[in-house]
Amino acid sequence: MKILVTGTAGFIGFHLAERLVQRGDEVIGLDSINTYYDINLKYSRLAEHGICKNKISYNTILKSEKFSNYSFIQLELDDKANLVQFVKEQEFDVVVNLAAQAGVRYSLTNPDVYVGSNIVGFSNLVEACRYGNIKHLVYASSSSVYGLNEGVPFSTSVNVDHPMSLYAASKKTNELMAHVYSHLFNIPTTGLRFFTAYGPWGRPDMALFIFTKSILEGKEIEVYSNGEMIRDFTYIDDIVEGVVRVIDNPAKKNEDWDPTDPDPSSSKAPYKIYNIGNNSPVRLLDFVIAIEEELGIEAKKVFLPLQPGEVPATYADVSELVADMDYKPNTSIKYGVKQFVNWYKNYYKVS
Numbered sequence: 001m002k003i004l005v006t007g008t009a010g011f012i013g014f015h016l017a018e019r020l021v022q023r024g025d026e027v028i029g030l031d032s033i034n035t036y037y038d039i040n041l042k043y044s045r046l047a048e049h050g051i052c053k054n055k056i057s058y059n060t061i062l063k064s065e066k067f068s069n070y071s072f073i074q075l076e077l078d079d080k081a082n083l084v085q086f087v088k089e090q091e092f093d094v095v096v097n098l099a100a101q102a103g104v105r106y107s108l109t110n111p112d113v114y115v116g117s118n119i120v121g122f123s124n125l126v127e128a129c130r131y132g133n134i135k136h137l138v139y140a141s142s143s144s145v146y147g148l149n150e151g152v153p154f155s156t157s158v159n160v161d162h163p164m165s166l167y168a169a170s171k172k173t174n175e176l177m178a179h180v181y182s183h184l185f186n187i188p189t190t191g192l193r194f195f196t197a198y199g200p201w202g203r204p205d206m207a208l209f210i211f212t213k214s215i216l217e218g219k220e221i222e223v224y225s226n227g228e229m230i231r232d233f234t235y236i237d238d239i240v241e242g243v244v245r246v247i248d249n250p251a252k253k254n255e256d257w258d259p260t261d262p263d264p265s266s267s268k269a270p271y272k273i274y275n276i277g278n279n280s281p282v283r284l285l286d287f288v289i290a291i292e293e294e295l296g297i298e299a300k301k302v303f304l305p306l307q308p309g310e311v312p313a314t315y316a317d318v319s320e321l322v323a324d325m326d327y328k329p330n331t332s333i334k335y336g337v338k339q340f341v342n343w344y345k346n347y348y349k350v351s
Helices: 011-022 039-048 079-088 111-131 166-185 207-216 236-247 284-295 319-325 333-347
Strands: 001-004 026-033 072-076 096-097 136-143 190-195 221-222 271-276 300-303
Touching: 001 011, 001 079, 001 236, 011 026, 011 039, 011 236, 039 271, 079 111, 079 190, 096 236, 096 271, 096 284, 111 136, 136 166, 136 236, 166 190, 166 271, 190 236, 207 221, 207 333, 221 284, 236 319, 271 284, 271 319
Parallel strands: 001 026, 001 096, 026 072, 096 136, 136 190, 190 271, 221 300
Antiparallel strands: none
């Protein structure tokens, strides 16, 4: 297939693009290369795919020097005219949208960025899919949409109308917008609620990266919710496997969908929502202990209360992913932390 993957200078997009290229798909990666975090890490990810930063020119397709079936374009999702033209001209089979402004805490102080990137940008992308005759749109949602819900494990069949951050609200908005385009224009859309992805090449604003860096530097780490916060940490390879299986199985109309008792995860339109999580939540303190054991260093911990906008626990019900895709994430925290620490030490040349 010919696939557009947005966000390929980012963590998940980087790994997904490589997996698709290696299995033989023709892939074009797209990213704005913004400065939300260390831009050098983003350029390093692109370099791993044979994209030289010195040759990148806005809105110009650049061929990979490493993979014959991979190309890259720097383009903003809020640049509607160029985005729509690009998608129409390329005649993609599938679009996978992983480009977004991430981070719950950042959304408390920078709300405009989330509206521009996650809502306006997504609106432009679904319009591009409409005019580009895309056969399947797959897009990243988030476990954050479960908000005030406390019934765990979180099921895609429950209501998610009570988000706790603008980031979560923007992701719920994406799901609603996708449904509109599935309903009006018969575009198969599949939303994926990721649960705390981690692994090599991860984002510097995420817990594993922050903890590892601080522990190695002998600095204190802030452990929120006094270490009792629960997260369904999901290793990057498991995330990517789930996405690939969804790409190959476009959303279908649910012929049994009942408008008097509507299932939020499906529709009479070709629309579907899945959780992708490890289905094995871990206490934050236990996660820290796994990092300490791998590094052989005890962390200097500062215990703090739960932060505004953060949910106390995430726990994915992946029964529908198992039923429809015959797949269940299962990588252990011990293995995943080891892989990240090895990458971190190698990338930053830590002895």
